[in-house]
Amino acid sequence: MSTSYRIAEAAALLGVSDDTVRRWIDGDRLSATRDGGPAQVDGAELARVATELHETPPPGTTRSSSARNRLAGIVTRVVRDTVMAQVEIQAGPFRLVSLMSREAADELGLEPGVRAVATVKATQVSVDVP
Template identity: 85%
Template sequence: MPTSYRIAEAAALLGVSDDTVRRWIDSARLPARREGSGPATVDGADLARLATGLREAPEPGATPSSARNRLTGIVTRVVRDTVMAQVEIQAGPFRLVSLMSREAADELGLEIGVRAVATVKATQVSVDVP
């Protein structure tokens, strides 16, 4: 059974506004269908293809890495003590927290408002379905 999403659901999954999804539908970037006078829906496979295409290309000069989970965001909090630093990054709807040495945070110039890329490499990832 194919999965379909309403515009607001598709927008939430992609981390964009409802208006952005509507513009993509209007410009034929994202196919949608409407049955009668009901709400427009987007096929799950079409949404997945668009999501795959939205992946950010590595920044020019970026160091190649085997990690594929790179989330670009903005630093929202930095807590430093004498040895360690806790850095929070908001990447779209995702809040990521990294613990690193204070020296590393200082060398990277991590402060509130700085653009940063969180790279996640894990041996296990748990997936839940709502």
């Protein structure tokens, strides 16, 4: 059973615009079928492009880590108190919130507008299918 997605759905999953997906289809970066109706992108093909878009950063970009879930984004908010800091990062369509020591946030120079990579490592990850 092959899952396929409309252009708008593919765009939402990749965190890009509908027009970007259409350009990728026209430029043969992403293949789509048009069986008399709206264009459909094959799920496996969409997964391939998603993987290309979010490859692991090149060596030296971040410190070595066993975690493989890295989301590059921009810091949108930092709330500091005397001991802790709450840092919000927008990584594509995802909003991530990290709690860390104020000292760590200060050492990293985290402020709104700074590029950052959120690294996620968990002992359990739940997967839901809509």
